[in-house]
Amino acid sequence: MPTPDPIDHRIDPHAPATIGERVTRILGVVARDPVARAELDMARVLEELRLLGAQPIEDCTPEEARRQPSPADAVSSLMAKYGIPESDDDVTTRDATYDSGGERLGLRIYRPAAGAEPRPIVVYYPGGGWVLSNLDDYDASARAIAGRAGATVVAVETRRAPEHKFPAAHDDAVAAYAHVLEHAADFGGSPDLVAVAGESAGGNLALNVAIAARDRGLTPPTHLALIYPIAGVDMTAPSFKINEFARPVNKAVIEWIFGHALMSAAEKDDPRLDLVGRADLSGLPATTLLTAEIDPLRSEGLQLGERLREARVVVNGVDFEGVAHGFFGMGDLVRHARTAQDIVGRDLSAAFAVDGRGIRVGRAL
Template identity: 45%
Template sequence: MIKLTRRAGLMLPLGLMAACAAQPEMLPPADPTGRAEPEMRALLDSLQSLRGKPIETLSPAEARLQPGMADAVKARLRQLGRPVAPRPVPVVQDIEIPGNGGPLAARVYIPAEPPRAGQPARPLMPLIVYYHGGGFVIGSLDAYDASARALAMESQAVVIAVHYRQAPENKFPAAHEDAYVAYRWALQNAAQFGADLTRVAVVGESAGGNLAINVAMAARESRAPLPVAMGLIYPVAGTDMTTPSYQANANAKPLNAAMMRWFMGHYTSLPAEAQDTRLNVYGRAELTGLPKAIIITAGIDPLQSDGMLLAQRLQASGVSVVAQDYPTVTHEFFGVDPTLLATAGAAQRFMAGELRSAFALPAPAVVAPVATRRGR
């Protein structure tokens, strides 16, 4: 900005003084890495235009009010003069699931209209139990509504998207407990939604990806029915924040390393909890006997290494793994409208295709691990 002495300022014409005072605020780059593809960059520009504050500088209550990628998608659609209505799904229903700490909000997506009177019942559809992201602190069913809609329509499966208790009001392992309670409820109540309890997958994004694999591990340990597959979308799979992707994407948007430290600090009560097998999954968890893992990572994301390291550990443990990295997009890209981001559509189709393949196979048997290392 041009600096003026008081005397020089008095000598300027009023119009020029107003122009100097009205200079626009200098904003940091929307894509600090410079690696985002053009469509992703346009979305990051839209997100920046919403003037959200850095999450890591806020209280959790303030952070939950900040704009996210779903808001950026709507802003971009409006900029292009296009409608912002969500992807149509024939049946969308808000419900509540009994939880340990009280009712859990959930939303059911059914990709087919119910049969009319006199019509034969439709065949049972597969079921996906979906967990949203947000670092165990923020995030909501609404913020991740587009992901659930895409999964339902692309997979032709009933989706039950589950909310869970969040930190710091509810510390670790509250979200993990809620996720497993919701999975068991979904198995017991699948029929009322026209779903087949023998063809159930768990899918999650970011923190939700961590919850999804933990649900499978908890089912294995309790000898409950296993999901046929785990869809892990840029999962929080470890607590080492010095990995290559944390270093390369320390200042990335919409997720950076400082935010991840903020999330973990609010979810855990003690530093030692970061080494619990439920959080440090690729570092300490026993992974044998788990169902097929479908892993999606983004190149411009501190969590890219988490997904890759988890894939390696799962494969070494004898688990079937299919993984796909999308190098020119960021965290939160998965649920973006494919007409705005073709890479999001590719990722949605990849996940759905792998889920459909898993649904077509016999349900996995429960295989107890040789020895578990659950806990600290």
């Protein structure tokens, strides 16, 4: 029996579920499809990604996967179909470069129009599993952080696997952070008010940058914002089982990522990858940690929060039900994404405040 097309492109994106959407959800529940647990706005984005022709990443070569429609493309497509204009975030951008190991790599600087300089700076590492990392695909996330935190966001390009395997991206991430500290005035900011944020594999990079800053005597970040980070290597964790066939990221995708990013399976023992099992997490700044229900990385994200608290790090952990990995930048369509962006912006703003730095703000929802 063919699956009905659940999207009526004439409806408002926030309208109740159509008959087709209801039937699809019932079929998904019967088949134990993790996407059947998605909120309607999230499910519509995932369905649009399918309609755009995205194939399972685990069935693609890295080159094929990079050419595929992305979740950001699905959001843009739905916004065009619904006639929704892009958000007027009043954030301007310009591109720059930094040096890592003799190679010039890209930076994209996001500056909100409101507020006077010097502004705080957020060094942001996009996702993509160290293989698909792309500044364009994560543009909405960087813009949202800049607008809500009132900070200059410097989004960082790192070398990608399999052309440059582990630890190339990790080395680049630290080099980019050191570059921002050295050139903070050029970005209209202060080296004493620099936070670090990252999404998925970028969340892993962000946490490793904070650890490197502690161990190498660099100015420590004011705050950490970790958005469904890759924090471990145990693929028998509960969320890997529950979300084995989730979209757009599932167990096979994470296996594909490690397969392309690492020289050998033995590298999984490196504490930069097994953060929850082998890393020293003491002495790190207060952290905002977001996880998503329909995400194989959920269990290790929750475990990371526990490990950080055991290390006496202040953590504001928020777990979002009904959304999938990658939801953070979908604020124009997904309501939980807007809430997540508000939380990150609020926590960063509080950390940047002279009297509020390091103090836990907000509550887990």
